[in-house]
Amino acid sequence: MKVAVMGYGTVGSGVVEVIESHKSVISKHTGGEALEVSHILDLRDFPGDSHEKLFTKDFNDILNDPEVKVVAETMGGVNPAFDFTMKLLKAGKSVVTSNKELVAQKGLELLSTAEENGANYLFEASVGGGIPIIRPMSQCLAANNIEGVAGILNGTTNFILTKMIEDGMTFEDALKLAQDNGYAEKDPTADVEGFDACRKVCILASLAFGKHVYPNQVETEGISNITLEDVSYISSVNGVIKLLGQIKYINDDEIAAFVSPAVVFNGSQLASVNGVFNAILVRGDAVGDVCFYGQGAGKLPTASAVVADMVDCAKHTDRRKIFGWGAGAENYVVDHKAVLEMPFYVRTKGTESKVKAVFNDVKFLNRIGQPSDEVAFITDSMTENELSAKLADFNVINTIKVTNY
Amino acid sequence: MKVAVMGYGTVGSGVVEVIESHKSVISKHTGGEALEVSHILDLRDFPGDSHEKLFTKDFNDILNDPEVKVVAETMGGVNPAFDFTMKLLKAGKSVVTSNKELVAQKGLELLSTAEENGANYLFEASVGGGIPIIRPMSQCLAANNIEGVAGILNGTTNFILTKMIEDGMTFEDALKLAQDNGYAEKDPTADVEGFDACRKVCILASLAFGKHVYPNQVETEGISNITLEDVSYISSVNGVIKLLGQIKYINDDEIAAFVSPAVVFNGSQLASVNGVFNAILVRGDAVGDVCFYGQGAGKLPTASAVVADMVDCAKHTDRRKIFGWGAGAENYVVDHKAVLEMPFYVRTKGTESKVKAVFNDVKFLNRIGQPSDEVAFITDSMTENELSAKLADFNVINTIKVTNY
Numbered sequence A, B: 001m002k003v004a005v006m007g008y009g010t011v012g013s014g015v016v017e018v019i020e021s022h023k024s025v026i027s028k029h030t031g032g033e034a035l036e037v038s039h040i041l042d043l044r045d046f047p048g049d050s051h052e053k054l055f056t057k058d059f060n061d062i063l064n065d066p067e068v069k070v071v072a073e074t075m076g077g078v079n080p081a082f083d084f085t086m087k088l089l090k091a092g093k094s095v096v097t098s099n100k101e102l103v104a105q106k107g108l109e110l111l112s113t114a115e116e117n118g119a120n121y122l123f124e125a126s127v128g129g130g131i132p133i134i135r136p137m138s139q140c141l142a143a144n145n146i147e148g149v150a151g152i153l154n155g156t157t158n159f160i161l162t163k164m165i166e167d168g169m170t171f172e173d174a175l176k177l178a179q180d181n182g183y184a185e186k187d188p189t190a191d192v193e194g195f196d197a198c199r200k201v202c203i204l205a206s207l208a209f210g211k212h213v214y215p216n217q218v219e220t221e222g223i224s225n226i227t228l229e230d231v232s233y234i235s236s237v238n239g240v241i242k243l244l245g246q247i248k249y250i251n252d253d254e255i256a257a258f259v260s261p262a263v264v265f266n267g268s269q270l271a272s273v274n275g276v277f278n279a280i281l282v283r284g285d286a287v288g289d290v291c292f293y294g295q296g297a298g299k300l301p302t303a304s305a306v307v308a309d310m311v312d313c314a315k316h317t318d319r320r321k322i323f324g325w326g327a328g329a330e331n332y333v334v335d336h337k338a339v340l341e342m343p344f345y346v347r348t349k350g351t352e353s354k355v356k357a358v359f360n361d362v363k364f365l366n367r368i369g370q371p372s373d374e375v376a377f378i379t380d381s382m383t384e385n386e387l388s389a390k391l392a393d394f395n396v397i398n399t400i401k402v403t404n405y
Helices: A012-020 A023-030 A059-063 A081-090 A100-116 A132-138 A153-166 A172-182 A195-209 A227-237 A299-315 A352-358 A384-390 B010-021 B024-029 B059-063 B081-090 B100-116 B134-138 B155-167 B169-180 B193-211 B228-235 B301-315 B353-359 B382-391
Strands: A001-005 A036-041 A067-071 A094-097 A144-151 A241-249 A254-265 A277-284 A288-295 A344-349 A362-363 A374-378 A395-402 B002-006 B037-043 B069-073 B096-097 B147-154 B240-253 B254-265 B277-284 B288-295 B344-349 B363-365 B375-376 B393-401
Touching: A001 A012, A001 B254, A012 A023, A012 A036, A012 A299, A023 A299, A059 A081, A067 A081, A067 A299, A067 A384, A081 A094, A081 A100, A094 A100, A094 A299, A100 B288, A132 B134, A144 A195, A153 A172, A153 A227, A153 A241, A153 A277, A172 A299, A172 B344, A195 A241, A195 A254, A195 A344, A227 A344, A227 A395, A241 B059, A299 B134, A352 A374, A362 B147, A374 B010, A384 B382, B010 B024, B010 B037, B010 B301, B024 B301, B037 B059, B059 B081, B069 B081, B069 B301, B081 B096, B081 B100, B096 B100, B096 B254, B100 B193, B147 B193, B155 B169, B155 B240, B155 B277, B193 B240, B193 B254, B228 B240, B228 B344, B228 B393, B240 B363, B344 B382, B353 B375
Parallel strands: A001 A036, A001 A067, A067 A094, A254 A395, B002 B037, B002 B069, B069 B096, B254 B393
Antiparallel strands: A144 A241, A144 A277, A241 A254, A277 A288, A288 B288, A344 A374, A344 A395, A362 A374, B147 B240, B147 B277, B240 B254, B277 B288, B344 B375, B344 B393, B363 B375
């Protein structure tokens, strides 16, 4: 079967490499059908690349080739990926993608268009890179009411936090090391401020509960305010700080979904996820907690997930996957600060007695070098709005959510 | 769609419960089709059970009802489950199962029969209870050459080992606690001696590499020889002892597959899997290490996996899942003791100088209360046969494999 690849960057070139280096295992899984890359779309030139004859700068070469049945979109970004994908689906071709931005923004439209045209739109690689999560969520957990999801969804920030926690590096130094190692972009905003994790939360929430959640509905806070002092306080109670994407079921018309730093205690499966690794924990009412762990990014891990989706399309040219991903709604994602109760880590100027006067019961933390006018503590469960009210008279340095995963 | 359940024990009654309590989410995933339990097969009586009208003692009631399209086999054991399943598949009905013994012994025959009759035979619940692993292995990792698998596949033994490691309980006391808690049977042999884990290794190996591996090909050692002294030595180097099922690819005609206690160092995703939880780590050449974690047993977790398979059958009445599970071969599973190199933990009577004279380079361990004539150490990488030769003149107390997962 002829297939095409759009976008010959890190993931796209990995897709071509995996297809060529894994012919035997691929054909075993398709039931005998081989995948053959017939077109690679990219506006750039790749002189000397061994696939020279396959390159095209004209999208229509792919669209108009009736033998191309499956296309991998690894371009990234919403445009022109959206336009291209819509045209391919309307032509009855299946499209698989690693493009989380596009799925998060346009998943509903693309899935509806795929359905109308008897094609598949698959996106296993858009969350967690090579980690199987989309199929497990949509198929294996089909007999569960999902209660919540918590994920370490961005390897760059997890690398930075791991270096801060394990090696005592500052945020700035750890970020620089991530950039030097190629884990972070020159402009690290999308990773560090949580936007990348936010897109993945949208995809997971849409899948888990069947209504499209858009990035602008998900309150997103990154890790640039986390300091070594916070790390040190929290490590004194056997906890670590992770950037988590969290989703919580409230009722059929309301969920909470947000990205923020969070305190995770050792013993949790999420606490031992270090470096660039990702993990996604899903809590179902029948299955309990299940957790999926692996490399959330990288050329070959991500490419292998894209190619697995291509294999699935090649096996199932005549039928569609059902994701049950429907329309969203304006007030579907609630203001979690008003609704969700949880404990909080607080670091503030002030004294223990002042804290005790305001909070009924807290657990005080300490660190080496703690100034006498600084206190840190973990509160009882309350909403974030209640916390803010209680802290109105404090000169607060930082607050961090505490998870129950 | 009418469905039937064969075997109304822990898992079977859980299947009925999940189908009834999850109507809404199930119908969302089938695309609108509801599952309705029309028959429950069990030879026992369940007076007062609310499903009284559904019970039958006659298998033919299910076989001969043309409206029953999907059957859950939760009877356990090879007979009569094998005979019943064959008849159902030959009648074109799909069967899903949690019966690892049957899948491990007869998977090939059952899958071939399903194929010949246009039916599905699905077994997600047979390994790892509610943990999604069969679909991820057979679909999401389809573009990987799998290099190895290591799994904590039995919750009972993991509970016992956790109690020994964390609470210093003896094996005997921890086993009794497991029995008191309902985690271990009165006769705990199948769990404690590794036979249960062995069946799951067979299923995972058959899926990973496409050739049926039978239980008698998998060398199996349980945990009854593990003592608190071993636990203590290994904890001194930040390691824990786990009962692991391991599979290693050697070449297309040879694999290694075995169940044994193994030393896992902290930092591994397998080291933090405690209590009755299970985890399966799969190492692929493109994706690297991915790990799946959750409750490996229990009524509702296992039942939810069985029902998810029923949902899949209900969605796909007209098509078959391809597992690529072919015939096995006599010498397919090699003698790993002669072939695989790894480090070993050794505890023996003797002195450090005697050990140094025989082994080039070892890491000595120690424990509180260590007798002066006892040494424990971790060797360099070697085969188990090489190890045995080197230890010929020692009065060895215990040896344990050390993993690289």
